Amino acid sequence: ANNVAGSVIGKKGSIVRTFEIETGASIIFAPPISHFEERIVTISAFENLESSNSPAQDAVILVFARIVEDHIRNGFHPASTADSPVTARLLIAPSTVNLLTGNEGEVISELREVSGADIQLLLGEPIPDVTSENDVVVQ
CATH class of the missing domain: 3.30.1370.10 (K Homology domain, type 1)
Structure with a gap:
């Protein structure tokens, strides 16, 4: 806001x-x-x-x-x-999704385990028109 x-x-x-x-x-x-x-x-x-x-x-x-x-x-x-977690939402380029997930999701699983954060890829999440239509939301 x-x-x-x-x-x-x-x-x-x-x-x-x-x-x-x-x-x-x-x-x-x-x-x-x-x-x-x-x-x-x-x-x-x-x-x-x-x-x-x-x-x-x-x-x-x-x-x-x-x-x-x-x-x-x-x-x-x-x-x-x-009930009110602190949340950050990041827009990332589709070419970087594999860097975050790794093969079979091991990178994102390790990030979740080490940080204690609930990290999600929100595929299909509505995003503003000013971004690339292929951008991915990470929350």
């Missing part, structure tokens, strides 16, 4: 600019889309193979943490209710 996007962007872009400087990634918010409550954020960066985390990964973590902080400030307390 726009108020959540605003909490990540900050006044005159101050927060998102700080995240970009801190991580070296580019963080771009798409304009709101009328039929969708969610905003699309494109995070990209040149990768450094010598670093344990990529700049894009670091930026995703900072943006997601800021969104969770905003929800908590507005009265949502994830630890107080198991």
Whole structure:
């Protein structure tokens, strides 16, 4: 939603600019889309193979943490209710789905086990027209 996007962007872009400087990634918010409550954020960066985390990964973590902080400030307390998990939705290119699943799903199974997260590929999930029609939603 726009108020959540605003909490990540900050006044005159101050927060998102700080995240970009801190991580070296580019963080771009798409304009709101009328039929969708969610905003699309494109995070990209040149990768450094010598670093344990990529700049894009670091930026995703900072943006997601800021969104969770905003929800908590507005009265949502994830630890107080198991019925309200904290959820992130990512759009990924179809060419990267196999990197996430691996042969017979072993990669995604390991990610679920190590992280404790409920990771799902939402094939056929409606996505905004501004994306590639073949993009896949990961939640």
